[in-house]
Amino acid sequence: MADYFYLLILFDQQQWRRPLALKALLKGRRTVSNLYAGLDYGLLSLYQLLPHLPAEKFEQALRQLVEAGLIAQQGRQARLTVAGQKAKVAANKQLFLPQHYAGLKFQNSREFIARLFLVTQASSELKKHNRHYFPLAVAWSTQQAVKNWLRQQNAQTLVSQLHQEWYLLFATLPQWQADYYSQFLLGHQVQPASTQQADHWFAWSSLTGELVRQDTVHWFLQQVTAAPEQFPLLTSLWQPLATGPLGTSAAQTMTLCQQGLSLTEISRQRRIKQNTLKEHLLEAAILLPDFPFDHYLTASTRRQLTTIFADQPLATWKFSQLAATDLSFFDYRLFQIQKRKAHD
């Protein structure tokens, strides 16, 4: 089944969805509008699944599916046709689909794996007492983080413990998946495969290969975070990267909010416009399970919004319906997010 069938998975027969928002979500473009689309479509977990997805490939796949009569377009939205729905069911059976990927929960997974691979290489060379080797090509900051981390480890037990933790992880995977993923590991006199080579050996397209790799890393992180006592090394490697689902700036705003500062105070302290801070709050409202909606939506605002949108399906709400009121877009969007989450 050709790669462009993957795109079917992102669409629905009932709900009209915006291809642009889907593409932005996959690439990890963190705007409230994209995140809300992710929430609304039930696809938030796919955040940042394919950061290097070429725009033209996405658009070409969409065109192919439209031409094949599998997707119908209406303005800037699209949904599956009846034939498209059937094809989606078939694609679900035939294609490799990520089962464990959680783009927001483990948003730094790529950095984690880069560090882990370098740690593994360095440990392997250490075991052989070899100081002359070409370290894996990673960002300078990754190198520094790994150096600092290695300094804190017990050199006597590092290699055997790391061996054991990798073993535990691989053993939880089906043989084919563990075999595939292990081709990228490197160490003393063991070179990694390139992604093209490994995909070729396993007869996968480059897209399938990428999905398998991402899904594998997220599966590893699930194992590590679920049983930290079994994975002490990997836990300490992951911990500094476990930042939660928010972006850095939004997380700072939320911390200050939780300390009881007002938006005006935060704005002054952080030298950030209030509108940007409100975007941070909306991001948090979408992504955090326990966002304090009541704190930001007063009872009267809530009453007004409830009256205006009474019995109207969420998908048909328009901000322009509030033209006669003094309610802001922030109020509107926040209320919409709360309703959407309640609906789930």
Place this chain on the structure above:
Amino acid sequence: MIDSAKLQQTLKQHFGYTKFKTGQESVIRSVLAGQDTFAILPTGSGKSLCYQLPGYLVSGQVVVISPLLSLIQDQVAQLQYLGEKRVLALTSALDPLTRRQSLAHFADYKFIFLSPEMANQRRIQRLLKQASVALLVIDEAHCISQWGIDFRPDYLLLSSLREAIQPATTLAMTATATQRVQADILAKLGLDPTKTRQIIHSVDRRNIYLASEALADETEKKQRLIELCCQLKRPGIIYFSSRQKAEEIAALLQQQVTTQVAFYHGDLTSQDRFAIQQQFMQGKLAIICATSAFGMGIDKADVRFVIHYHLPGSLESYLQEIGRAGRDGQQSIAILLYTQQDFQLQANLQINGLPDATLIKRYFAHPGQFAAAQVPAIELLKFYRQQQQSVTTVLKLFDQRRHEKLLALRTMLAFLQNPGCKRQFILTYFADSKVVSHDETCCDASQPPNLARLGLQQMTHPQSHTVYATWQKRLAAILGNTPLL
């Protein structure tokens, strides 16, 4: 003057060698004597050592201006391999955090690599001015020259950079510079020819047999390539001017010649590039299908052949690329395959990158309209506008560049059509006074290469079945005690 024992000891201690290669010692001595130096050493002669070794014998920093990101990365990797930790690569690939941190610790680095574009940034210049630069190195110095093929405008500012940072010594190095380029390099760097020590060695690499073959069309060319890959002693590199073609031919060779083939080009992720380089260095790959992105910093000694599937844009590029063969001094071969269509293809490639007159006029009339455009042609124009060049000057300049590029290509054509000795043609072009004694190990001027006699024929290659190891085996080899066979 530094004594020989000290030099030998440093060479052994930091690099593990007991002997210098041709030219290295005289360049190092000149630099250590505080003499501005311009060196032309052939490809594969270990130019990097000429600044790496003095780095351990002088007290200040060594700043290396280098034209290519991949070259910088390779050189940094080499130094790290040697155990040197005080290395900084200031490139556009740095993330903002890393950049901030490394600039904060600028003085702690011994070796600093950067592109001319980076060196011309105000913040960096300020740091360089404050630093104590013992040695300023201009690597691949032919790029400085207007007449150099890879000319980049930021190189024009190097003379003022030199003046600003006042290095104790300057070293410019290249493997390919015609006389005109040599003079231009000195002028562009503000180096006085009478006070600069010029160390010029022959660019000739006698152990590389030079051959070319004209073929009727693409199909014939592919067929011939397959034949050559089956017959030639490996490993080898095949150069392409298109990424897509490199991938396509790699797949073809994989089916018909050996599974130990991979492609390499600038579109690969850094991890994939790393993987391919390492496999090639360790002898796990027999053939690499690459664009020119591959090899500037690759120091694999036993490459037996370099084949050009497309025409190089200039004799300089050709010489650089074939120079990756035979670094161990053993007999090797360079074969250029071409069809009539290739000239047009290469001419288009060379010219398309340059802004044409309409674009130049439009840009200078409304620069604001191009603010968001991030294409090389616009970047070039932006640079000249910032340097307050007039539209007329820029029009003239690019017209000249177009002319030079076509001239370079015509030189390539002349090289291929030349009925005489290919080696002599190259040496004459680079104003190298060495006289070639042509024989059957030199080039195909009088007869096609006899691979068997050159010792480059290998009709049977060990069977290679790529069977990947299981995760249990790989893990045991990496962190356990069972080597991977």
